Amino acid sequence: PKCLLLNPVFELCVAMASQISDKKRTKKTKKRSRVESEEFERINSLNWNPTLTEKDDAFSFLIGSNELEGGFLCLEEIDESEYNLGIAKSSGGSEEKGKTKPKKQKVDTKNEELNGEAKGESKEEIEEVEKETKQKKKKKMKKKKKDKINKDAVNEAEGNEEPPAVTDGNDDQEQDSVDETEYYAWNELRLHPLLMKSIYALKFKEPTPIQQACIPAGSHQGKDVVGAAETGSGKTLAFGLPILQRLLEEREKAERQLPENGELDDKVASAGLLRALIITPTRELALQVTDHLKEAAKHSNFRVVPIVGGMSSEKQERLLKTRPEIVVGTPGRLWELMSGGETHLVELHSLSFFVLDEADRMIENGHFHELQSIVDMLPMANKSTDDDSQKSQNCETVSSVQRKKRQTFVFSATIALSADFRKKLKRGSQKSKANDELNSIETLSERAGMRADAAIIDLTNASILANKLEESFIDCRDEDKDGYLYYILSVHGQGRTIVFCTSIAALRHISSLLRILGVNVWTLHAQMQQRARLKAIDRFRGHEHGILIATDVAARGLDIPGVRTVIHYQLPHSAEVYVHRSGRTARAHSDGCSIALITPNDTSKFAALCRSFSKDNFQRFPLEMSYMPEVMKRLSLARQIDKISRKDSQDKAKKNWLERSAELMELDLEDNDSEEERVNNHKRKKATSAQLTNLQEELKSLLSRPLQPKTFSKRYLAGAGVSPLLQNQLEELARQKNSNNSGDVKRKKMIVIGQDCVEPLQALRSAGPETKLNLKDMAEKRRDITELRRKRRETKKRLREQRRKQKKKLQGKE
Numbered sequence: 030p031k032c033l034l035l036n037p038v039f040e041l042c043v044a045m046a047s048q049i050s051d052k053k054r055t056k057k058t059k060k061r062s063r064v065e066s067e068e069f070e071r072i073n074s075l076n077w078n079p080t081l082t083e084k085d086d087a088f089s090f091l092i093g094s095n096e097l098e099g100g101f102l103c104l105e106e107i108d109e110s111e112y113n114l115g116i117a118k119s120s121g122g123s124e125e126k127g128k129t130k131p132k133k134q135k136v137d138t139k140n141e142e143l144n145g146e147a148k149g150e151s152k153e154e155i156e157e158v159e160k161e162t163k164q165k166k167k168k169k170m171k172k173k174k175k176d177k178i179n180k181d182a183v184n185e186a187e188g189n190e191e192p193p194a195v196t197d198g199n200d201d202q203e204q205d206s207v208d209e210t211e212y213y214a215w216n217e218l219r220l221h222p223l224l225m226k227s228i229y230a231l232k233f234k235e236p237t238p239i240q241q242a243c244i245p246a247g248s249h250q251g252k253d254v255v256g257a258a259e260t261g262s263g264k265t266l267a268f269g270l271p272i273l274q275r276l277l278e279e280r281e282k283a284e285r286q287l288p289e290n291g292e293l294d295d296k297v298a299s300a301g302l303l304r305a306l307i308i309t310p311t312r313e314l315a316l317q318v319t320d321h322l323k324e325a326a327k328h329s330n331f332r333v334v335p336i337v338g339g340m341s342s343e344k345q346e347r348l349l350k351t352r353p354e355i356v357v358g359t360p361g362r363l364w365e366l367m368s369g370g371e372t373h374l375v376e377l378h379s380l381s382f383f384v385l386d387e388a389d390r391m392i393e394n395g396h397f398h399e400l401q402s403i404v405d406m407l408p409m410a411n412k413s414t415d416d417d418s419q420k421s422q423n424c425e426t427v428s429s430v431q432r433k434k435r436q437t438f439v440f441s442a443t444i445a446l447s448a449d450f451r452k453k454l455k456r457g458s459q460k461s462k463a464n465d466e467l468n469s470i471e472t473l474s475e476r477a478g479m480r481a482d483a484a485i486i487d488l489t490n491a492s493i494l495a496n497k498l499e500e501s502f503i504d505c506r507d508e509d510k511d512g513y514l515y516y517i518l519s520v521h522g523q524g525r526t527i528v529f530c531t532s533i534a535a536l537r538h539i540s541s542l543l544r545i546l547g548v549n550v551w552t553l554h555a556q557m558q559q560r561a562r563l564k565a566i567d568r569f570r571g572h573e574h575g576i577l578i579a580t581d582v583a584a585r586g587l588d589i590p591g592v593r594t595v596i597h598y599q600l601p602h603s604a605e606v607y608v609h610r611s612g613r614t615a616r617a618h619s620d621g622c623s624i625a626l627i628t629p630n631d632t633s634k635f636a637a638l639c640r641s642f643s644k645d646n647f648q649r650f651p652l653e654m655s656y657m658p659e660v661m662k663r664l665s666l667a668r669q670i671d672k673i674s675r676k677d678s679q680d681k682a683k684k685n686w687l688e689r690s691a692e693l694m695e696l697d698l699e700d701n702d703s704e705e706e707r708v709n710n711h712k713r714k715k716a717t718s719a720q721l722t723n724l725q726e727e728l729k730s731l732l733s734r735p736l737q738p739k740t741f742s743k744r745y746l747a748g749a750g751v752s753p754l755l756q757n758q759l760e761e762l763a764r765q766k767n768s769n770n771s772g773d774v775k776r777k778k779m780i781v782i783g784q785d786c787v788e789p790l791q792a793l794r795s796a797g798p799e800t801k802l803n804l805k806d807m808a809e810k811r812r813d814i815t816e817l818r819r820k821r822r823e824t825k826k827r828l829r830e831q832r833r834k835q836k837k838k839l840q841g842k843e
């Protein structure tokens with residue numbers, strides 16, 4: 030912060046501290062660097078092969094790898110034990126300190142052993158080094174304590190906030206295995222060493238732009254933040270790290286004060302109180318954010334608990350009894366517990382951070398009533414005490430200090446920031462309209478207590494879409510959609526794919542068809558049980574080429590590495606949802622592509638979508654039409670099978686319902702059918718069942734072969750679905766045969782089917798620019814169609830009028 034930089038005494042202290050730590054680090058690393066420089070010289074002398082492909086490079090996974098270990102919490106895993114129910118309820122910093130110590134020692138020894146082994150030192154030498162290190166450590170700890178006290182005195186005299194501790198790399202030997210220089214981009218953000226430890230573990234080499242912008246504003250300047258950045262750009266840590274940073278600083282400050290005046294600081298006394306409340310629109314997102322923050326808070330021992338619907342309230346109340354500092358939840362369940370007077374959730378006087386993730390979704394229907402109630406319960410600096418006590422009936426004491434200090438973070442990839450956002454905030458803070466509905470981001474932020482000097486960080490570009498996302502579309506008739514979907518999934522089914530539908534009916538329709546066609550898919554929609562929802566995501570996550578068919582419940586926030594393709598089977602209702610859906614791919618440092626299936630009815634919607642992203646041309650997804658006859662043949666069989674099976678299960682369900690109802694009412698069901706009808710029914714059933722068997726067998730035989738283009742003949746070699754090695758061998762064989770037949774012009778070349786079995790992004794990239802669709806052409810075509818329709822309507826009207834007149838004339842004559 031500026032105030033710290035302006036303070037010469039503080040600057041001097043920091044400079045001295047960093048000099049001392051630099052000297053120590055130099056001594057320690059001297060020996061190691063000698064060994065390393067020899068090794069570097071040897072490596073430098075080796076020939077570098079620039080043609081080495083990423084595939085051949087055994088170490089390519091180290092570069093730009095995004096296979097991050099995230100992991101969803103399965104419902105079965107959400108257990109009290111995970112949230113340290115054993116921890117004493119008011120766990121102060123000292124307790125946590127005590128808890129971490131033995132672990133530290135264990136890690137130290139382990140690392141020292143490893144270091145010793147690596148350098149090939151003798152046992153005596155290792156012991157000597159160990160002794161020396163221990164002595165140095167003791168001396169250092171003493172000095173550090175002294176320094177801290179001095180620094181604190183200076184800071185307090187100058188009225189400054191405590192700067193984050195400067196790490197010298199010796200505190201924790203665990204960091205020795207990490208090359209800190211690779212993480213130099215984080216230095217500017219001056220994060221607490223315990224947070225840096227988590228960042229090393231996560232292997233995030235540098236902060237993302239939104240993190241770079243939000244961390245100083247949110248942590249060191251203590252500002253409210255409105256953050257907008259593309260999907261997958263790391264917004265969770267952009268608000269998560271400032272929260273953890275400030276909580277750590279507070280804890281350390283209070284711990285230092287303890288031995289001096291012998292009294293507990295307010296904030297230490299409030300340990301075990303709710304400090305941060307994070308609200309997300311979906312349960313899956315809440316669990317994911319919890320997971321992510323837990324990783325970041327791993328070394329600082331702050332507890333993060335998810336409170337979401339679909340789990341038993343009692344279980345969640347038990348989790349809240351552990352008094353976690355950070356709660357992440359969805360508005361519905363949070364409000365249910367808050368309105369029921371859940372102690373931990375209504376003690377809001379201690380709340381220092383209020384976060385709205387995916388804020389623009391919160392103001393949409395279905396969320397804002399509960400959210401409004403939660404927001405109204407927050408102690409506000411600009412409300413009168415009467416108002417407060419009325420609004421927060423269950424809220425206990427309201428400390429004005431906490432009220433003033435609460436920070437509000439509002440984040441989304443598609444925040445619709447109006448030009449006079451700041452002005453509105455300012456006006457709002459002077460005159461709050463109690464009856465306003467939270468139907469805009471501005472009113473929502475204002476009512477949540479956002480201050481007028483909030484940092485507004487908007488890093489979205491004109492198109493709002495992720496940078497590394499390639500978009501495309503397929504224009505088709507309604508009845509061909511299923512065919513194209515099956516085509517993409519079978520010819521280009523590489524990597525993970527999410528297929529988005531707008532309605533659950535459409536989701537059920539395509540998932541049933543695809544399963545009949547032998548494509549393994551998982552489904553996710555809001556009507557599913559929470560346990561099944563989490564299981565579907567877990568399974569999808571666990572399968573390299575998994576396919577998830579989902580409604581927009583999965584559109585926001587879901588972070589699954591390796592999602593290569595997003596297919597919009599039905600276009601979403603808004604541009605925002607399109608952005609979020611497409612944002613499930615091309616996350617962090619990865620790329621990906623989206624494919625929209627556009628029917629004639631969708632064209633105007635699609636054009637509006639393109640306009641809102643300032644795009645005037647869109648790429649057509651390249652299709653190999655010779656596959657389509659085979660695709661449609663399979664699809665036709667699958668549709669017939671689906672129809673028969675559906676009818677059968679409907680009949681069974683109806684019969685079961687009738688029988689159950691009769692049983693409940695203690696009635697006997699009479700069979701009114703005549704003998705003839707019964708025989709006919711039986712015959713019909715038998716015929717249907719035989720038809721079903723035939724269809725299934727026919728489809729089975731088609732599915733046993735790879736998908737073939739129409740011109741398939743002996744000259745083609747089937748290569749789809751085979752291993753890459755066999756594929757190469759087949760291609761080589763085809764090349765040999767082609768070169769042998771080169772004189773025969775009439776004979777077709779031998780082609781290996783499946784050689785275009787590449788992921789959609791690759792197919793799109795190799796398709797070339799000629800496949801781009803100009804939106805202006807599209808608009809012209811649309812105008813022509815509208816004109817044609819208008820003319821048709823007019824002709825019809827004229828004809829109707831003529832007929833009416835003729836009829837009248839005839840009646841007059843009669």
Ligand SMILES: Nc1ncnc2c1ncn2[C@@H]1O[C@H](COP(=O)(O)OP(=O)(O)OP(=O)(O)O)[C@@H](O)[C@H]1O
Pocket residue numbers: 097099232233234235236237240258259260261262263264265266441442585586587588612616617618
């Ligand atoms: N500094 C970083 N370096 C590398 N990866 C990061 C970094 N920060 C976060 N990530 C990873 O990037 C991915 C996306 O992060 P996150 O879910 O926070 O994005 P987001 O911006 O909230 O996306 P969305 O708008 O879709 O919700 C996650 O897998 C996360 O672990």
